[in-house]
Each structure stands twice: as C-alpha cells, then as structure tokens.
Amino acid sequence: MSVPVRKFDAVIVGAGGAGLRAALQLSEAGLKTAVLSKVFPTRSHTVAAQGGVSASLGNSEPDHWHWHMYDTVKGSDWLGDQDAIEFMCREAPNVVVELEHFGMPFDRNADGSIYQRPFGGHMSNFGEKPVRRACAAADRTGHAMLHALYQRNVRANTQFFVEWMALDLVRDEQGNVQGVVAMEMETSEVYVFQAKATLFATGGAGRIFASSTNAFINTGDGLGMAARAGIPLEDMEFWQFHPTGVAGAGVLITEGVRGEGGILRNSAGERFMERYAPNAKDLASRDVVSRAMVTEINEGRGCGPNKDHVLLDITHLDPEVIKSKLPGIREISIKFANVDPIKAPIPVVPTCHYQMGGIPTNYKGEVIVDEKPVTGFYAAGEVACASVHGANRLGTNSLLDLLVFGKSSGNSMIDFIKTAPKDLPPLAIGDVERSLARVERLNQQSNGTQVNDARAAMQATMQKHCGVFRFKDMLAEGVAKILEVEKMVKTIEIADKSRTFNTARLEALELENLIEVAKATMISADARTESRGAHVRDDAEDTPERPNGRDDQNWLKHTLWHRDGNQLKYKPVTMKPLSVDTIALKTRSY
Amino acid sequence: MEEVELKRILWRSRRGLLELDLQLERFVAEVLPTLSEAELALYGDVLLLPDQDFLAYVNGAVACPNARLVPMIERIRAAQR
Ligand SMILES: Cc1cc2nc3c(=O)[nH]c(=O)nc-3n(C[C@H](O)[C@H](O)[C@H](O)COP(=O)(O)OP(=O)(O)OC[C@H]3O[C@@H](n4cnc5c(N)ncnc54)[C@H](O)[C@@H]3O)c2cc1C
Numbered sequence: 001m002s003v004p005v006r007k008f009d010a011v012i013v014g015a016g017g018a019g020l021r022a023a024l025q026l027s028e029a030g031l032k033t034a035v036l037s038k039v040f041p042t043r044s045h046t047v048a049a050q051g052g053v054s055a056s057l058g059n060s061e062p063d064h065w066h067w068h069m070y071d072t073v074k075g076s077d078w079l080g081d082q083d084a085i086e087f088m089c090r091e092a093p094n095v096v097v098e099l100e101h102f103g104m105p106f107d108r109n110a111d112g113s114i115y116q117r118p119f120g121g122h123m124s125n126f127g128e129k130p131v132r133r134a135c136a137a138a139d140r141t142g143h144a145m146l147h148a149l150y151q152r153n154v155r156a157n158t159q160f161f162v163e164w165m166a167l168d169l170v171r172d173e174q175g176n177v178q179g180v181v182a183m184e185m186e187t188s189e190v191y192v193f194q195a196k197a198t199l200f201a202t203g204g205a206g207r208i209f210a211s212s213t214n215a216f217i218n219t220g221d222g223l224g225m226a227a228r229a230g231i232p233l234e235d236m237e238f239w240q241f242h243p244t245g246v247a248g249a250g251v252l253i254t255e256g257v258r259g260e261g262g263i264l265r266n267s268a269g270e271r272f273m274e275r276y277a278p279n280a281k282d283l284a285s286r287d288v289v290s291r292a293m294v295t296e297i298n299e300g301r302g303c304g305p306n307k308d309h310v311l312l313d314i315t316h317l318d319p320e321v322i323k324s325k326l327p328g329i330r331e332i333s334i335k336f337a338n339v340d341p342i343k344a345p346i347p348v349v350p351t352c353h354y355q356m357g358g359i360p361t362n363y364k365g366e367v368i369v370d371e372k373p374v375t376g377f378y379a380a381g382e383v384a385c386a387s388v389h390g391a392n393r394l395g396t397n398s399l400l401d402l403l404v405f406g407k408s409s410g411n412s413m414i415d416f417i418k419t420a421p422k423d424l425p426p427l428a429i430g431d432v433e434r435s436l437a438r439v440e441r442l443n444q445q446s447n448g449t450q451v452n453d454a455r456a457a458m459q460a461t462m463q464k465h466c467g468v469f470r471f472k473d474m475l476a477e478g479v480a481k482i483l484e485v486e487k488m489v490k491t492i493e494i495a496d497k498s499r500t501f502n503t504a505r506l507e508a509l510e511l512e513n514l515i516e517v518a519k520a521t522m523i524s525a526d527a528r529t530e531s532r533g534a535h536v537r538d539d540a541e542d543t544p545e546r547p548n549g550r551d552d553q554n555w556l557k558h559t560l561w562h563r564d565g566n567q568l569k570y571k572p573v574t575m576k577p578l579s580v581d582t583i584a585l586k587t588r589s590y
Numbered sequence: 591m592e593e594v595e596l597k598r599i600l601w602r603s604r605r606g607l608l609e610l611d612l613q614l615e616r617f618v619a620e621v622l623p624t625l626s627e628a629e630l631a632l633y634g635d636v637l638l639l640p641d642q643d644f645l646a647y648v649n650g651a652v653a654c655p656n657a658r659l660v661p662m663i664e665r666i667r668a669a670q671r
Binding site: 039042043044045046047048140143147163185186212213214215216217249250251331332335336498500501502503506 | 593594597598600601602604605606607608609610611612613640641642649670
C-alpha cells in the first residue's frame with residue numbers, strides 16, 4: 001500500500017467557528033497547522049447563525065457570569081457538566097472581546113461598547129428578570145465571525161486544504177490518535193494527514209432527519225469517523241427542534257406567524273390546538289405545540305399523501321396584512337412549499353435544528369473515553385459534547401461554545417505538542433487500510449441500494465420514530481427499522497465512478513457517517529425512559545416525584561453509545577463546578 | 591467546459607445556508623444542463639459570492655451591485671417559480 005503522507009504538528013478537520021478558532025491558537029503559537037474543509041471556510045454552516053453570541057459583558061445593565069451559568073445549567077435541564085459550564089460562562093467576556101479585537105464588526109452602543117440585546121432564557125440574578133446578554137453583528141453574526149477568524153488565520157499562516165474530505169481517524173495499537181485519512185475532491189486521491197494532535201470540528205448532523213434547518217453539508221462526518229474508530233458518542237438522544245418548518249424543505253416559519261393569527265389544522269380541517277391548550281391555543285409554548293402536532297400526525301390526522309405534516313393556515317387574514325407584515329413568510333411558502341398562503345395553508349412539521357450530543361470531551365477539548373483522555377485527540381464545536389448544553393441548548397450559547405472550546409482545545413493541543421517527541425512515530429497502517437477498503441467497496445459495489453433511497457429511508461425513520469415528541473412503541477420499532485436501514489447503507493452503490501469532484505461518491509461517504517449518528521440517536525433515545533430537556537416521551541409521566549417526567553434518581557447521567565454491538569454505557573453528570581457551589585437540582589419551568 | 595470544472599461547480603452549489611442549497615438544487619437540476627460555456631463560467635463566478643449576500647440577491651431583498659452577475663442571479667430566481 002502506498003498512500004502519500006503529509007506531516008504536521010496539528011491537523012484540524014473543519015473550518016467553521018470552532019475549527020478556525022482552534023487553528024488560530026496553534027498557528028499563532030508557531031505550530032505547523034493544517035485545516036481541512038469540505039467547503040471554503042467562510043461557507044461553513046456557522047455562516048447561518050444570526051441571533052448572536054452570549055457573554056455577560058454587562059454593557060447595558062448589570063450582568064454576571066454566574067447568572068449566565070445558572071441559566072445554562074437550567075436550560076440544560078441539569079444534564080450539563082457544571083465544571084464545563086462555569087468555564088464557558090467565565091471565559092465568555094474574554095473570547096468575545098478578543099473576537100472584537102480580531103475585527104469582528106459587533107453592533108455598538110453610542111459609547112462604542114458592544115451593544116447587547118435580550119434573548120430567550122437570558123436572565124439576571126439567577127432567573128429573576130430578562131437581561132441583555134446577546135452580542136450580534138446585525139443579522140450576520142456567524143458570517144462576520146467566520147470572516148474575522150479566517151482573515152486572522154491567513155495572517156498566521158494556517159495551511160488550508162479546501163475541498164478535502166476527511167474519511168477516517170487513524171489510531172495506533174494503543175489507541176493513540178495519529179491523524180486522519182483524507183480525500184482530495186478534485187482528484188479523489190487519498191492521503192494521510194499525520195500529526196501530533198488531531199482536532200475534530202466538523203459541526204452537526206441535522207441531516208439525519210427528514211426535516212432539518214441544517215444545510216446539506218451537516219452530515220456528522222466527525223461523529224461517523226469517531227464511532228468507526230471505537231470512540232463512543234455522548235447524549236445523542238438530545239436534539240433541539242423548532243415546531244414549524246416547511247414540510248419537506250425544513251426552512252423555518254417564525255413563531256410570529258401564529259402571533260399574527262395563524263392557526264394549525266389537521267387533515268379534517270380542525271383547529272386541533274383547542275383540544276391541547278384551550279386557553280393559549282396556537283400560541284402555546286413551543287414544546288406544547290410540537291407535541292400536539294406530532295400527536296395529530298401519529299394518530300392518523302396528518303395531511304398530504306403520506307399524512308406526515310399539518311397545516312398552518314393564514315388564509316383568513318387580510319391579504320394586505322400578509323403582504324405587509326409577513327412578506328418573508330409568504331415568499332418562503334411560495335418557494336419551498338409551492339403554496340401562496342393568501343390562498344391555501346402552509347404544510348409544516350417540527351424541524352430539527354441543533355445537536356446537543358457529540359464526541360465526549362472535557363472543558364479542555366480533550367476527548368475522554370473511560371475517564372481518560374485519548375492521546376492526541378480533541379474535539380470542539382457542535383460535533384463535541386463538553387457537555388455545556390446538556391439536554392437543551394440556550395440560544396446563542398452555541399457560537400460561544402465554538403469560541404471558548406475552540407480556544408481551549410487549541411491551548412491543550414499546544415501543551416501536548418510541546419511535550420511530544422520531535423519526530424512523529426511510525427504510522428499504524430490498519431486504520432488506513434480499513435478506510436481505503438471502504439472507498440474501494442463503493443467503487444466495486446453493484447446490485448446494491450441507491451444512495452438517495454437509503455438516505456430517504458433513514459430520514460423518514462428518524463423523523464417518524466424519533467422526532468420532537470417520542471412514544472415508547474414507536475421508539476422500539478424505530479430501533480429495528482434503523483438497523484434495517486443500516487443494512488441498506490452497507491450496500492449503497494454509485495453509478496458515477498469517475499475521479500474528479502465525484503459528488504455521488506462524496507454523498508455516499510457522507511451517508512456512511514449519517515447512519516452512525518442515526519443509530520446512536522435512536523438507540524440512546526429508546527433506552528432513556530424519562531423526559532428531560534429536548535428528549536420528551538409520552539410514557540414519562542408528570543408526577544410530584546418526577547416533574548415533567550424528569551427522573552433524576554435513575555437518569556441524571558450521560559449516555560455513551562458504542563458502535564460495537566450498539567452498547568450503551570452511562571457516566572455521571574459533573575455536578576461540581578470549578579470554583580462556585582453546585583447549582584442544585586430544581587424543576588425546570590419558565 | 592472541462593468535466594472537472596463542471597463538477598467543481600456542482601460541488602460548490604452546496605452552501606452554508608439551507609435556503610440556498612434548496613434553490614440551487616432546483617437550478618442545477620433544471621437549468622444548468624441548458625447553459626452555454628460562457629453562462630456556466632458566469633455561474634461559477636456567482637458561486638464565489640458570500641452566502642448571506644448571495645441569498646439576499648436570490649431572494650430579491652437586495653439588488654446585486656455587480657451588474658455582470660445580475661443576469662445569472664435572475665436566472666436562479668426564475669428557476670424558483
Ligand atoms: C439556521 C441556524 C441558525 C443558528 N443561529 C445561531 C445563533 O444565532 N447563535 C448560536 O449560538 N448558534 C446558532 N446556531 C447554531 C450554530 O450556528 C452551530 O452550532 C455552529 O455554527 C456550529 O459550528 P462548528 O464550528 O461546530 O461547525 P460548522 O460551522 O458546521 O463547520 C463544520 C466544518 O467542518 C467541515 N467538515 C465537516 N466534515 C468534514 C470532513 N469530513 N472533512 C473535512 N471537513 C469537514 C466543514 O467543511 C466545515 O468547515 C444556528 C444554527 C442554524 C442551523
């Protein structure tokens with residue numbers, strides 16, 4: 001076997017906010033750093049973030065990192081690790097001000113300080129009243145962040161490998177990580193990127209669901225690569241959903257539409273929210289609305305040929321009101337649902353938005369397996385689980401996560417690289433050969449399954465059996481079904497076997513990553529018999545001992561899914577912060 | 591146009607924003623095969639736009655200031671009707 005090898009101090013897979021922040025740390029320390037990305041760095045999915053990044057700067061009114069920490073622990077429904085959450089909230093003002101110095105064009109107050117706006121879940125004085133904590137650059141916060149970090153990396157001589165796809169992790173016999181196998185898209189040539197330290201910053205995997213707000217690129221490659229290399233995935237049952245995305249497309253319809261008088265209807269045309277929330281009706285909270293929608297669909301009252309969505313009706317509103325107050329929504333509906341909402345209702349469905357789980361790390365970005373760091377392996381951003389988001393993420397804490405843990409993992413890598421032997425050890429060949437065999441199977445496969453068919457089967461199964469609101473029997477069936485889909489994925493074939501920019505091959509390789517995430521999600525969700533944060537089951541009853549179905553006695557623990565045998569193990573939640581007292585368990589209510 | 595260039599364009603039609611992915615998917619399937627060499631090259635240039643600007647032009651929220659790119663933006667918009 002002769003695979004060319006390129007050698008670096010550090011290799012980073014992913015050029016979104018997390019990967020770029022880490023790379024900057026390493027390059028500015030003078031280390032030879034490679035960053036691989038499937039797309040041009042500034043087109044990473046971070047570009048989609050609009051809302052902002054949180055930090056208790058207190059520029060408009062008093063704020064404190066300890067209050068931010070309280071909100072984050074509560075938001076996580078106490079599944080977040082309190083050491084990591086303290087670390088993140090304390091670091092937040094530093095990393096945000098640093099980003100400002102890197103040239104990030106934050107919105108400003110008249111006195112020149114960073115302007116801060118209120119955001120759901122941000123409170124002062126331990127949940128007392130809303131506080132302005134979100135920092136934004138107009139409605140382009142993610143975009144501006146990527147540009148600032150990318151420019152700075154170019155200056156620091158980070159070496160970018162754009163339109164390269166990492167295929168697999170390389171570990172030696174002791175399990176130490178040696179780098180990655182990667183494919184250059186233009187030629188389909190496969191190389192090994194060997195390094196002293198390797199970081200995964202590959203983002204989320206929202207495309208496992210039929211309805212997702214995530215761009216097509218979010219295929220969970222880092223999770224697939226980690227799982228194949230024997231690294232467990234943590235808390236994969238926790239995904240954040242929005243109640244109303246356009247069915248079949250995923251584009252969000254803001255909650256403002258219901259505020260303007262929009263009504264949800266089932267296949268009989270019934271305004272079903274009257275049954276679930278007699279007072280608030282269509283303006284009930286997000287989880288109540290999502291739950292009602294899923295119950296309607298599940299009980300056979302969904303709309304369309306597959307009875308898989310409900311309708312959001314604004315036809316009773318004055319067309320002039322729709323045109324003046326909801327022009328964006330009308331445009332989205334016409335474009336993505338082929339429906340003019342002045343004339344007909346919009347098909348909608350609860351839609352996946354954010355992945356709370358991921359590769360298990362500590363707050364230093366070190367990947368942790370069996371309570372020990374995996375030598376040479378780091379992860380940060382949406383692919384990682386530190387765990388600061390626990391069972392549910394607070395808005396704007398994700399961009400913060402990228403900055404804080406991108407930086408801390410960069411620092412951990414620098415420390416490690418400095419103590420590592422100067423010469424790289426001989427490359428272990430086993431994982432490289434397995435990776436090549438995976439590509440070769442795709443080239444040889446005939447009479448197999450089409451990639452689009454297998455992907456559609458996976459997405460439909462996840463959406464139906466493991467969506468925003470979950471049912472015991474559906475989950476059990478879902479486990480059997482997703483294992484069937486896995487068999488389909490094992491035989492996927494591609495018609496186009498050419499070598500230059502073969503999109504079909506790339507999509508097949510991505511699907512092999514998505515299926516690992518889908519299995520982890522379904523199996524972890526089936527096992528967790530409580531409701532907590534974003535994981536909500538109809539059989540976890542609301543009782544005085546278990547408010548909202550949360551069962552702290554049995555389930556205050558992190559799930560660890562292992563690919564080998566689909567085994568589940570658990571580890572305790574870190575309840576002890578770094579310097580302050582534990583934020584004690586309480587019922588989560590807003 | 592060489593095959594490699596055409597395929598590079600296909601890959602670059604994958605963006606950081608879902609709304610662009612969906613609109614370009616339609617455009618690539620329905621219109622791309624009918625484009626001339628020169629038009630393909632122009633589409634390749636359009637793909638170099640930053641995602642947030644690109645989406646604003648395609649949605650018609652903002653007029654594209656680069657007159658050379660406007661005809662191609664209009665064709666992408668037309669493919670959505
Ligand atoms: C519509 C939307 C709005 C949002 N708004 C906000 C907000 O306002 N505030 C907030 O805090 N959060 C928000 N979020 C969440 C937040 O944007 C994401 O969690 C975050 O940007 C993820 O960043 P990342 O660096 O982990 O990964 P990404 O930005 O997704 O980057 C992943 C990188 O990995 C690369 N990559 C992946 N696989 C491979 C591979 N196999 N080989 C090589 N490279 C690879 C990609 O090319 C890319 O460069 C939003 C999310 C969405 C979908």
